[in-house]
Amino acid sequence: MRNHLHAIFLFICIVPFLAQAQEINSPNKNLVLKFELAANGVPSYQLYYKGKYVIKPSTLGLEIKDAPSFMDGFSITNSEQKSVDEFWNPVMGEEKTIRNNYNELVVTLAQAKNKNRYIRIRFRLFNDGLGFRYEFPKQDDLKYFVIKEEHTEFQLAGNHKIFWIPGDYDTNEYAYTTSKISEIPSRMKKATVVINAQQPIKEIAVQTPSMMKSNDGLYINIHEAALINYPAMSLQVDAATLKMTSHLTPDALGNKGYMQTDTQTPWRTIVVSDKATEILASKLILNLNEPSAYKDVSWIKPVKYIGIWWEYFVAGKSTWAYGKENNVKLSDDFTKLTPNGRHGATTEHAKKYIDFASANGFDAILIEGWNVGWEDWVGNWKEEVFDFVTAYPDFDVKAVHEYAAAKKVKIIMHHETSGAATNYERRLDRAFEFMNANGYDAVKTGYVGQIIPRGEHHDGQWMVNHYIHVAERAADYKIMVDSHEAVRPTGLNRTYPNWIAQESARGNEFEAMAGLNPDHTTILPFTRLMGGPMDFTPGIFQTDLTYYKTGGNQRVNTTLIKQLAYYVTMYSPLQMAADIPDNYNRFPDAFQFIKDVAVDWDNSYILEAEPGDYITIARKAKEKVAWFVGGITDENGRTATIAFDFLPTGKKYIATIYADAKDASWNVKPQNYTVSKVIVTSKSILKQYLAPGGGVAISIKEATDSKMKGLKKI
């Protein structure tokens, strides 16, 4: 904690009382949470925002396997309230300091019919929303139990607009559908496109974070926080009654959570505001997570990186695999394979990337396809695909490490598991020892494919624990983790700050496959990114992929400038410049923004936002006098209004504006752009045109008078 910070704790412990209804307000009184026991002792809650229903009376409870449920027969045996107002500093983040300010209500509910077996429900009401969870204290008659289903209801107050992807136990990589809640069932089939290793939920369900907007302009986001030792929750949708109900990810046997008291569920979160910008600014989910589990976090650093990666998708000249064979085993002698002649991760090729990284100030390069096993790695539900320590014959780990170290560039390790988490766990210590021995301090993990243990799912309790286990073990080796295809994040980067980023969504790579809708990235910050940083892999300059003459008429559905804006709009302390170095060399002026942009921040300012339409964000670089602005729009061109009132008053700065050209759009002349410099102050307001599927990026620096000479002031 820095010394100018101070924590304020206000404890108001109410003497227990046994009223069957309880009510608390948010600190600013905008939100009201009411809890009560309905008929038959069924717990129920409701949530109001400025006097209007956010959640109408909704019941709470859980079904237990082979035991009485926690659904009814409750009476309130205790009730306590307290208030907290404190500040804390994340290791990395959008804000240097985060305020944690809430009023809390904890009710203890006992079931007389079951030997007074009891649970607690804990509500925390913030100015930006509600979090609540079930708690199961240690008690004689409740030790081990198995959850059959959680039945937490979210009774919505209207037929809201909703930005949703299909409920699925294994993948988050769907495109978003925007519809009314009532339209979800009819649009589910079309929304459920084919994704590798998917398991769509049989019932009509959507994933969280689920972003909604009411007809009268209320923004509502439902998700969860601190998903630990529990399956991920989807929302089952009753389109007729506009009710959503929790639906947990089952294990191989259909069970939904093996529990041992003292324990609890994750927090169920409802972020709510009448301003879309406040949804993006919410830190409610981080606040509901526990502080860092590690004492020493000095080794956790932001990372800007390039990688031998995008060329595997587009250039058609290089591959993860080394051999021509299509049926290999780890026990094979890979030096005896027939080289396919297109292997990307060679020592020589790696050195070229290292040179580029070094010349342009990147911290690290990711090298995928360095290790044996890629010839038939996916789709076979095979356990021992990779060993994480054996390089292909043409990749010299030691030589690459030494070359990189001499140029002060780190190599990001790549551990693709192909979904075989068991194989990864049994090799994890050796894999991390290998990383320590060879100078790697970060790993990108991957879970492409059906999970092993077979029958488990990416989003089930076992895998939830697996990802955390990997993060914790990595911390023992001072290794940072960037997980792909893992369960959607729930703010655990607070507790495990070395778990610096995740994919867990349809990322930029899809631009080389099925494509991203132009509005996709105006939705992601309202959905996927509510849970935590995303390794979106922005920065594709060569958006017309027919350039590579590898067939098809595929294109990245953005302008070049929108790719720049992502570095600001898609928060992550780990950011890739995903394109091939040659393409950056072709556009050095635009590339300058990627070189300059920060990835860790003192402050963030959500200037404009509307889910599905546009987002404009400004951020101040961590411990630097530099600001960066990113603005994006959907398929419609627009004029952003950028007020620079986040700047200190009374000073002039130089803003470099990277803008779409007037004739640019995502599908015509996407690479037409302008770079211009102007002088700005805290009073400046910029009206900036964004092309259809386009964006704007601005970097703002202190500058001397001489440098400002001749520049226009706005």
Add this chain to the structure above:
Amino acid sequence: MRNHLHAIFLFICIVPFLAQAQEINSPNKNLVLKFELAANGVPSYQLYYKGKYVIKPSTLGLEIKDAPSFMDGFSITNSEQKSVDEFWNPVMGEEKTIRNNYNELVVTLAQAKNKNRYIRIRFRLFNDGLGFRYEFPKQDDLKYFVIKEEHTEFQLAGNHKIFWIPGDYDTNEYAYTTSKISEIPSRMKKATVVINAQQPIKEIAVQTPSMMKSNDGLYINIHEAALINYPAMSLQVDAATLKMTSHLTPDALGNKGYMQTDTQTPWRTIVVSDKATEILASKLILNLNEPSAYKDVSWIKPVKYIGIWWEYFVAGKSTWAYGKENNVKLSDDFTKLTPNGRHGATTEHAKKYIDFASANGFDAILIEGWNVGWEDWVGNWKEEVFDFVTAYPDFDVKAVHEYAAAKKVKIIMHHETSGAATNYERRLDRAFEFMNANGYDAVKTGYVGQIIPRGEHHDGQWMVNHYIHVAERAADYKIMVDSHEAVRPTGLNRTYPNWIAQESARGNEFEAMAGLNPDHTTILPFTRLMGGPMDFTPGIFQTDLTYYKTGGNQRVNTTLIKQLAYYVTMYSPLQMAADIPDNYNRFPDAFQFIKDVAVDWDNSYILEAEPGDYITIARKAKEKVAWFVGGITDENGRTATIAFDFLPTGKKYIATIYADAKDASWNVKPQNYTVSKVIVTSKSILKQYLAPGGGVAISIKEATDSKMKGLKKI
């Protein structure tokens, strides 16, 4: 290989021919194997012994998930034969040198209807039986496949007597039932007693090794060899047609084997003879396993040990657990538990056992209950029960190790997994590093409880691979493994010689629980031990357990002497003296046999045997001029005829005979015995009385004339 050994390979490669029937003989011509394609190209085999059917025409094949089967439509595209006659030396064993002598037939079977996809069936016909397996060579149209079921038939030629336990995916710890094959269905319910974490097969099925005897005196044993990367096989029984059919252990999804070419099934084995002694002498299963996977085996040693163990079952004064609590987590601070005052694995108690081991020449002591987690370890299907590195507050690993090392006694590590194999695998490297750091060179593993990954079974493919993984990783740390509750062995101790013993049956510990039938141990060598050494834990002297005044009228259903005989009849290079030291101190003359008996052998001689009735075996100690004889009987007293013709001719030896007293029996005066010395030569024949449920043990040594003075010669 020692220099007096020599390998003889006789290769007779027949030019491929395409006859639809093939025949080979065993080297001694007693056995004939006939293979043919029946109607519709269905593979079929039959086996004769001395002109009589062992297996009548039986079909072969496998069903594949979501793909055409390997059941029919085959034609023979190639057929090869060869003969092998060679010798090899096991690292430890019943014989110093083992002869591997067989005639082999390999048929290649192609399916024209499936793009000539092909498999091979390899038959090896030994003098003592048949082994055969399915092989799936690498080919364009067969890479990855999933087995739905294997349909290997064993059409028996009569309604044999059979010694069986119920088919079960999770446990082998049933008592044997002796019946006709036709009686199996009606006796299944009674045979399926309650066992922890059992999963009886729904169909009528028995486990292998399955021991049968025909009405005309043919002994037939069906099992498997080299169970690797495949589920264990049970035998489904059609009592009406006397046909048995393979039934594989499913995974959580009901699948029965994830395969990648080049691959194969384990060997299906049929050991057959008209002499029961030859069944026990058979080395067919070992011969069908691959040689040692390790180059250096110098660190693998036989072990005779005692343990802090039996007192947990009988004495009632000590426990695995340290605390009184019944709901603990690994994250708890175990120093804060309330000691129950009866914890067995204390530093002080361990030192007493070390003193006893040192004073009596034992190699090692096993200490169970040393590590945190035992308070609620079983029955909760909990994953993180143990961490394998954290000792209870009253057990000082370092102090115990140093005390033991000073007395040249090893400590055997105990890794109870409670069935959570995933938890064990993820901690395995650290657990073995801990062992290396603290001087442990052997580990007893345990799998009590339902398996995690949940839905997997003890005998499924994933767990089969797990046990091997543990053995292989242990070898990397020069650690020997003794697995309890693992899948039944199939001769893999040849390939992984550090996997020195297993339990995988109803062992001596059941004498403290539901009990063992007096004939149980006359059956085990014909069944469970066909697959490999058993850590039976013999040596209980205090057979009347009411002695401990801990309630009940439980007794060990043997005489004291029968417990001695087990050291010879129950082969294992790892042998425990299972009783409490105090009890050995009360019977020092009988205890002398346990101190003397070898556990590794140059030669073994099966003198008499009848499954279910009696066994008498003599063995020569490895590289020593010493022999030991063990004889046991069932509930009936008998007179064993022990011919000493296994001794070198022309020399005299002193035999110390440990015999049941005339008035002894398993349930009356079981501790009445005599110890006498006589002079024996190779021409001696001893008629020795064995009490009901009794036995005889003899140690034979060279001796000087003076020592022989006054001794009777027989």
